[in-house]
Amino acid sequence: MAAQVPTDALKELKVNDAAKANGKGAKPAPAGDDDDHAEDSDDDAEENAAGIGADGATGAAKKKKKRKPKKKKKNPTTQTEPPSVMVSQLFPNKSYPRGEEVEYIDENRYRTTDEEKRHLDNLNTEFLSDYREAAEIHRQVRQYAQKSIKPGQTLTEIAETIENSVRSLTGHSGLTEGDAMVAGMGFPCGLSLNHCAAHYTPNAGNKMVLQQDDVMKVDFGVHVNGRIVDSAFTVAFESKYDNLLQAVKEATNAGIREAGIDARVGEIGGVIQETMESFEVEIDGTTYPVKSIRNLTGHNILPYSIHGTKAVPIVKSNDQTKMEEGDVFAIETFGSTGNGYVRDDMEVSHYAKNADVQHVDLRLSSAKTLLNVINKNFGTLPFCRRYLDRLGQDKYLLGLNSLVNSGIVEAYPPLCDKKGSYTAQFEHTILIRPTVKEVISRGDDY
Numbered sequence: 001m002a003a004q005v006p007t008d009a010l011k012e013l014k015v016n017d018a019a020k021a022n023g024k025g026a027k028p029a030p031a032g033d034d035d036d037h038a039e040d041s042d043d044d045a046e047e048n049a050a051g052i053g054a055d056g057a058t059g060a061a062k063k064k065k066k067r068k069p070k071k072k073k074k075n076p077t078t079q080t081e082p083p084s085v086m087v088s089q090l091f092p093n094k095s096y097p098r099g100e101e102v103e104y105i106d107e108n109r110y111r112t113t114d115e116e117k118r119h120l121d122n123l124n125t126e127f128l129s130d131y132r133e134a135a136e137i138h139r140q141v142r143q144y145a146q147k148s149i150k151p152g153q154t155l156t157e158i159a160e161t162i163e164n165s166v167r168s169l170t171g172h173s174g175l176t177e178g179d180a181m182v183a184g185m186g187f188p189c190g191l192s193l194n195h196c197a198a199h200y201t202p203n204a205g206n207k208m209v210l211q212q213d214d215v216m217k218v219d220f221g222v223h224v225n226g227r228i229v230d231s232a233f234t235v236a237f238e239s240k241y242d243n244l245l246q247a248v249k250e251a252t253n254a255g256i257r258e259a260g261i262d263a264r265v266g267e268i269g270g271v272i273q274e275t276m277e278s279f280e281v282e283i284d285g286t287t288y289p290v291k292s293i294r295n296l297t298g299h300n301i302l303p304y305s306i307h308g309t310k311a312v313p314i315v316k317s318n319d320q321t322k323m324e325e326g327d328v329f330a331i332e333t334f335g336s337t338g339n340g341y342v343r344d345d346m347e348v349s350h351y352a353k354n355a356d357v358q359h360v361d362l363r364l365s366s367a368k369t370l371l372n373v374i375n376k377n378f379g380t381l382p383f384c385r386r387y388l389d390r391l392g393q394d395k396y397l398l399g400l401n402s403l404v405n406s407g408i409v410e411a412y413p414p415l416c417d418k419k420g421s422y423t424a425q426f427e428h429t430i431l432i433r434p435t436v437k438e439v440i441s442r443g444d445d446y
């Protein structure tokens with residue numbers, strides 16, 4: 001989930017709307033026919049099948065219904081499609097795979113073998129296994145998404161498949177009070193198309209259909225005990241976008257490479273920008289420079305809080321903020337064929353309770369009720385309108401807007417570059433451990 005450059009810092013940025021190239025626009029996907037895509041995962045009918053109510057059967061004493069010996073349900077050892085098996089069953093005793101572990105360099109090289117740093121690492125076993133579990137869930141769900149997402153699907157269907165898979169793999173449906181706080185979605189599944197870079201997800205009734213020509217950013221979070229893995233990728237079906245995607249993937253990897261203890265975020269931004277902007281992309285006969293979107297940033301992650309206090313810019317700046325031992329960062333970069341600058345656009349879907357707002361007296365009773373629902377089910381984790389719908393809430397918009405206006409809840413509107421442009425995103429979560437940097441969400445896909 002993207003963080004935005006704070007407004008006063010933005011004033012220092014020069015906005016250059018004079019785009020060199022003027023692309024023919026990708027129209028927002030028109031509303032189209034629903035395509036029902038019934039993919040069932042339930043294969044556990046074996047438990048209740050045999051021998052119920054055979055008592056009253058007429059005649060034929062000979063034909064006694066044979067009671068099937070109750071099969072002991074074995075723990076599955078492989079994942080289903082779509083994913084439905086808890087990863088805690090696939091990896092007994094919390095033996096989750098590690099992320100990519102990268103040794104520190106220069107004056108921090110000693111840390112990998114240092115006795116004291118290794119001891120500190122060993123104090124973090126729960127933190128690490130929660131993080132590795134969340135990361136493994138992210139990988140399994142996104143790899144299924146990469147295989148299965150096709151033009152013609154509705155965005156609603158795509159989002160719900162991803163979100164329901166995440167919930168199944170954590171073993172927490174989030175339907176009972178407080179369950180979504182134990183483990184589940186770390187933030188809503190963003191499905192932002194074309195010129196929209198971030199924070200779009202369908203609200204109820206949305207009929208948008210993914211098109212062959214679309215470039216879609218899939219950005220979702222998985223949390224286990226509040227340890228949020230934030231990772232994103234971009235889907236496109238046409239090869240004309242390859243260079244755009246390549247630029248952003250390499251820029252994100254450059255940012256990950258530069259990250260480490262004592263690394264200054266402004267310098268990391270410079271390396272990201274240099275990598276990103278060494279690319280151009282030809283789309284339908286027009287060549288565009290790939291620009292870093294300068295008012296979007298990576299960010300640190302705190303327990304139950306997706307945006308901490310540190311930002312990781314994706315353009316060069318003199319921000320001297322340092323990464324420190326124990327930090328968790330989402331390194332995400334966005335490339336664009338447009339202005340390289342996003343604005344709020346379209347209907348809001350994403351919200352989160354503001355972590356640092358104290359008690360406010362609410363007059364509107366619907367706002368009070370809704371705040372109670374948010375407190376119990378999400379705390380400070382981001383949620384979207386669909387998550388309120390599935391909890392059985394309705395007619396909550398007035399209350400929700402009142403919470404936003406009183407500053408208790410923050411709205412995260414979709415962030416879009418100029419119409420007709422294309423944007424791409426790749427993102428990983430990294431742990432700045434005492435001994436090594438662990439790219440926790442790394443997979444063989446990206």
Ligand SMILES: [Co+2]
Binds near residue numbers: 230
């Ligand atoms: Co993020």
